[in-house]
Amino acid sequence: MDNAPWLPGTFLxxxxxxxxKRLLSAGVRRSVKEAQVMIHEGAEESYVVLLDDALVKVTAALTDGRHALLSIRVSGDVIGEISALNETPRTATVTACRPSVIRVVHRNEFMAFLRDYPDAALTVAGIIADRLRWANRRRIDFTAYTVRVRLARVLWELAAAYGRRSPQGIVVDIRLTQDxxxxLCxxxxxSAQKALSGLRADGIVAIRYRGFVVRDSEALRSVAKFNG
Structure with a gap:
């Protein structure tokens, strides 16, 4: 799938x-079913997973037995890179949200690839930095802003990372349940449903069967309190 239309902002x-092309050739292609777990939190394994044609969710266990949704990953993203780089246990569980195709790259091959392609190593560093920035921003948002602002920030982050422009606005082909x-916010x-209904009523976003559309990006950024 080297000619695949990878979503903007993804690793590939x-x-x-x-x-x-070199990295994809190093991966072992596998098909996974909906709801299949491909990475288990706490597991001592260090292979890397490339999302060839996939939609997955990243979750972590809470002390009360529930699981928190940390993020979502889409076709073109890489997962498991931290364990591969540091040889540490998995920090989260990754589950397929739909039937998907992935490529598994063993740690030794991945490390050799990064040594041979310094530009790719810099890209991995950039991906990790982006994710840390996302996590830090969310922690601050939870204490500093209302649900409406937090939701607007999440929607804008997804649109900026994975959206594609169309006559209707910025289309994000990622389906998320209300829960x-x-x-995420x-x-x-x-509370999230009420905030989303407000954004829809204001004509800022529209919900589709498989994702959402940002109809007014400037208004969404304003609600999210992003400057510039």
Whole structure:
């Protein structure tokens, strides 16, 4: 799938075509079923997973037995890179949200690839930095802003990372349940649903069967309190 239309902002989309082709050739192609777990939190394993044609969710166990949705990953993303780089146990569980195709790259091959392609190593560093920035921002948002602002920030982050422009606005082809949306913005489901309804009523976003559309990006950024 080297000619696949990788979503903007994903790991594979950021690589040069020749670099991407080399990495994909190192991966073992596998099909996974919906709800199948491909990475288990706490497991001592260090392979890397490239999402060839996939939609997955990243969760972590809470002390009360529930699981928190940390993020979502889409076709073109890489997962498991931290354990591969540091040889540490998995920090989260990764589960397929739909039937998907992945490529598994063993740690030794991945490390050799990064040594041979310094541009790819820099790209991995950039991906990790982006994820840390996302996590830090969310922690601050949970204490500093209302649910409406937090939701607007989550929607904008997804649109900026994975959206594609169309006459209707910025289209994000990622389907999220109301519960998952609420978890991402750190709110009760009823509060997140109310905030989303408000954004829809204001004509800022529209919900589709498989994702959402940002109809007014400037208004969304304003609600999210992003400057510039």
């Amino acid at each position: 989309a950021r690589l040069q075509p020749s670099t991407r 998952e949306m609420a978890t 750190g709110a009760a489901q009823v």
